[in-house]
Structure formats: C-alpha cells, structure tokens
Amino acid sequence: MEDQPSHSKRYWGRVAYVLFLTVFTLGCVEIGARYYLGHVLQKASDNKFRFNHYRVYEHVPGFHEGDGKEDWIVINANGFRRREDVPMKKPAGTTRVFFLGGSAAHGISSASPYPIVHVRMEETVDAHLERMLKTSMPGQRVEVINAAVTGYHVFQHTEYLMSELLAYDPDMVIFFDGANDHYTNNPDFQYMTDFRYQFWKPLLQQPSLRSIWFQFAFWMSKYSGAFRGYVAWSMNRDALKETMRTDLLRYADGSPESIAAHKRVARDQFLRSIETNLFLLQRDSVRAVLCLQPMLVLRDTTLLSPAEKAFLHKDVNVQTLYPIVLDELRAVATKWNVPLVDMNPPFNDPTFKGQQLLIDYCHLNSAGGEVCAKALTAVVQRELHRPLAPAASDSADVTAPAAPGT
Numbered sequence: 389m390e391d392q393p394s395h396s397k398r399y400w401g402r403v404a405y406v407l408f409l410t411v412f413t414l415g416c417v418e419i420g421a422r423y424y425l426g427h428v429l430q431k432a433s434d435n436k437f438r439f440n441h442y443r444v445y446e447h448v449p450g451f452h453e454g455d456g457k458e459d460w461i462v463i464n465a466n467g468f469r470r471r472e473d474v475p476m477k478k479p480a481g482t483t484r485v486f487f488l489g490g491s492a493a494h495g496i497s498s499a500s501p502y503p504i505v506h507v508r509m510e511e512t513v514d515a516h517l518e519r520m521l522k523t524s525m526p527g528q529r530v531e532v533i534n535a536a537v538t539g540y541h542v543f544q545h546t547e548y549l550m551s552e553l554l555a556y557d558p559d560m561v562i563f564f565d566g567a568n569d570h571y572t573n574n575p576d577f578q579y580m581t582d583f584r585y586q587f588w589k590p591l592l593q594q595p596s597l598r599s600i601w602f603q604f605a606f607w608m609s610k611y612s613g614a615f616r617g618y619v620a621w622s623m624n625r626d627a628l629k630e631t632m633r634t635d636l637l638r639y640a641d642g643s644p645e646s647i648a649a650h651k652r653v654a655r656d657q658f659l660r661s662i663e664t665n666l667f668l669l670q671r672d673s674v675r676a677v678l679c680l681q682p683m684l685v686l687r688d689t690t691l692l693s694p695a696e697k698a699f700l701h702k703d704v705n706v707q708t709l710y711p712i713v714l715d716e717l718r719a720v721a722t723k724w725n726v727p728l729v730d731m732n733p734p735f736n737d738p739t740f741k742g743q744q745l746l747i748d749y750c751h752l753n754s755a756g757g758e759v760c761a762k763a764l765t766a767v768v769q770r771e772l773h774r775p776l777a778p779a780a781s782d783s784a785d786v787t788a789p790a791a792p793g794t
Contacts, residue, residue: 414614422613430455430497430504431620433613435606436463439592442547444585447537460497460506469494469534471509478557482529483521483772486553487514488545489564491751492681493536498747502699505747511754513564516761517768524769541569542661543580549668558674560772562764563665566681567750569658570713571705573640573650579657587626640708650709654716662717666724675771677764678721682731682756684749686710691736693744701749727767734763 425431432453440446451463465473478484487493495512498505509515518532535553537544542565549561569579580586591602602622608615640646662678669676684696685703692700714730721728735745735756745756752760 418612418614420614421617425613425617426455430506432461433616435609435616435619436461439588442551443537443540443544444583444588445537445539458508460508461495462509467535469509469512469514469536474531474533474556476556479529482531483525483560484556484558485517485521485530485532485560485562485768486556486558487517487532487534487536487562487564488540488548488553489536489679489681490540490568491536491538492567493564494534494538495536495757496538496751498751502748503695505753507747507751507753507757511757513752513757513760513764516754516758517764520761520765521768524765536564539568539585541579541583542658542665543583546661546664546668549665554668554672554674560675560677560768561665561669562677562679562768563662564679564681564760565658566679566713567683567706570654570680570717571640571650571709572653572657573646573705573709575649575652577653577657579661582630584627584630585623587623587630639704641704642708646708647712650712651716654713659716659720662720663724666720666726670724670776673776675776676724676726677767677771678717678726678728679760679764680714680717680728680730680732681750682735682746682752682760683710684746686732686735687746688736691738691741691743693742695744696746699748703749727771729763729767731760731763734759 422433425433432451434451435448436451436453437445438448447463447467447469449463449465449467451461452459453461461469462471464470468474493513495507497507512534514532514534518530521530521532522528533556535548542563545563553561591599602619605615605619605622609619640650666676683703683706684700685706687696689697689700710732717728717730740755740759743755744753745759747753
C-alpha cells in the first residue's frame with residue numbers, strides 16, 4: 389500500500405508546479421505586454437483616461453508618457469497637458485488663455501498605420517503660441533493652457549467650461565475643432581447619446597458579467613501592462629462599433645439632398661454647441677476665438693512632403709463639406725462677433741512646399757503647430773486688447789447655404 393505522506397507530498401508538489409507555471413506564464417505575458425506597449429507602440433503602461441460624469445471621460449492627473457529619458461506627454465494635477473500646475477486663482481497681472489479641442493489640439497502622437505511620431509511638450513500649438521505671445525507682449529505674464537482632450541466633440545467643451553474651466557477666470561478660450569464633429573452628414577445621428585465613447589455608461593451603470601469584467605480589467609490596468617493593453621484594445625473596438633452603428637460618417641456626395649442632410653445635423657448639433665459655448669463666455673466676459681483645424685486632404689497636393697504623399701487618402705465628407713462648414717462657422721462668428729481662423733489657407737502657403745506639417749490625416753508635427761500658432765498670434769493679441777463687444781442680432785442665419793468650392 390502506498391505511503392500516505394508520500395502521496396500527499398507528490399500532490400502538493402504538483403500544485404506547486406502548476407502554480408509556478410501559472411505565475412511564470414503570467415509574468416511572461418506581463419513583461420511582453422509592457423515591452424510591446426513601451427517599445428513597439430511607444431505608449432505608457434498607465435491609463436491616460438478615466439470616466440467623467442459630465443464629459444464622459446477625462447485625463448488622469450499626473451499621467452506621463454515617454455521613453456524613460458524624456459516625457460513627450462505630461463498631464464498636470466489639473467488634468468491639463470502642461471508641466472506646471474495651474475492655480476485656480478489667477479495670479480495678478482496674468483493673461484490666461486485656454487486652448488480647447490480634440491486630439492490635434494492636444495498634440496497626439498501618430499500610430500499605425502501611420503509612422504509613429506511623437507509630439508513633444510514644446511511642439512504643440514499652445515506651446516508655440518505661448519512663446520510667441522510672450523515675445524510680442526513683453527513684460528506681461530501669459531499662460532496658454534492646453535485643456536484639449538483626444539476625441540472631444542464641441543458639446544464636451546460646454547461641459548468642461550461649466551464644470552471646471554470658467555472657475556479658472558480665463559481671459560480667452562480658443563476652440564480648435566473640426567475633424568471630430570463638423571463633417572457629419574447623418575441627420576439621424578444624436579450628438580450626445582450616439583457619441584462613440586458613450587459605451588462607458590452602460591459598462592459602468594448596468595450590472596452584467598461583461599460590465600463586472602470591464603470594471604475589474606480597468607482597475608487592474610492601473611497595475612498591469614497586459615490589462616492596460618486589453619482595456620485599450622476593447623475600448624477602441626467598442627468605439628468603432630458605436631461609430632459603425634450610428635453611421636456617423638454617411639457620405640456626402642455633393643447632391644442637394646446630402647448637403648441638406650448635413651445642414652440639418654450641423655444646425656442641431658455642433659453649431660448649437662458652439663453657440664452655447666460663446667454665450668457662456670460672453671456671459672462671463674471671456675473672449676473667444678474659433679478655429680477650423682487643418683486637414684491633410686485639404687492641403688494642395690503639390691505642396692505635400694514625400695511623407696504626407698505616402699499616407700494621403702481621400703475623405704469624401706471633408707472634401708465635399710469643407711466650404712459648407714466654413715460658411716456655417718463664418719455665420720456663427722459674425723453673429724457672435726468673434727474671430728474665425730481657418731487653418732487650411734496657411735497650410736497651403738507655397739512657402740511650405742515640400743515641408744511636412746502633419747503626421748497623419750489631421751494631427752500636427754512641430755512645424756504644423758508653429759504654423760497654427762503664427763496664424764493665431766496676431767488675432768489673439770488684437771482680441772485681448774479689444775473691448776468686449778456685444779453679440780450680433782440673434783436673427784443671423786447660421787445655416788445659410790454656401791456653394792461648394794467657395
């Protein structure tokens with residue numbers, strides 16, 4: 389008969405062996421995930437975003453991304469892309485400007501299928517603009533604060549202003565938008581409820597096995613590169629599903645029907661949000677500047693650098709709707725007596741022939757950020773010294789038609 393202690397010893401030996409293999413395998417997966425995130429994708433192993441009750445999601449304060457030698461992205465304690473923290477009480481003699489927008493304003497790095505290029509802290513539009521304003525306004529303390537967040541739509545700026553930013557007593561807010569919501573063409577699209585990142589809410593509010601797993605994975609992603617990679621992949625997958633479900637980018641073919649469809653969705657969605665933002669700022673005596681961000685597909689192809697030519701692709705909606713969107717924004721700017729800066733003409737200046745200004749379809753490198761800052765500097769300086777004027781008559785038509793190509 390087999391000895392009982394010997395049998396027990398072999399049993400626990402097998403358990404220890406299985407535990408060792410499990411821990412070893414998980415360790416290898418974790419090391420591999422961290423290597424892939426850090427050296428292949430060149431991304432931080434920490435989460436950059438977290439849920440926000442008002443804006444759907446926000447930056448994680450204190451987030452850093454870099455290669456160990458330098459940080460190309462720094463999120464301060466306020467949640468802004470800025471090295472220095474910003475006191476809510478504005479120091480005496482300070483001119484405070486907030487820069488709002490999506491990923492192009494934030495200064496996101498490009499990623500596959502485009503070559504990976506990082507936009508460093510000193511290379512963003514706001515960083516260039518702050519330096520230029522300090523040079524052109526000697527003796528004055530100037531802050532240009534990057535509060536842009538990747539993926540943000542104009543309605544999220546509204547929530548951001550009301551919940552946080554107006555409390556910082558800004559002198560001016562610059563809105564740098566376009567790619568995320570200006571070129572929509574589906575009148576059935578519901579701006580807020582169909583927003584592609586709204587998948588956060590059911591995952592956090594509706595109990596299910598999937599939501600429990602997501603919350604566990606999201607919590608683990610704070611400590612694990614493998615879970616960080618999984619959460620990023622699953623969120624991108626869900627955002628793509630939402631985009632496909634709502635048919636956000638129904639193609640504009642230039643027909644009267646498609647243009648009319650755009651005008652309906654524009655009037656009821658992003659134009660309404662822009663006007664809400666301008667009303668809030670005017671109420672608090674804060675100046676505003678509207679910008680239409682540059683798009684690669686709107687650049688003169690004879691001016692493109694070799695890199696830009698390599699990843700240029702058609703975008704029917706942007707190409708068709710650009711003149712209509714520009715006309716809509718001009719009408720809003722006129723109605724509210726604020727400047728509008730279209731960044732596309734500066735990007736088509738022959739001076740920049742052969743010079744790369746974008747790292748993918750809409751995101752800027754340092755040279756592109758500098759072009760935008762130069763286009764803004766004189767406008768910002770003039771507006772800061774101009775007395776605040778009342779808005780134009782509410783009877784202005786912000787959806788007046790524009791002929792394609794104007």
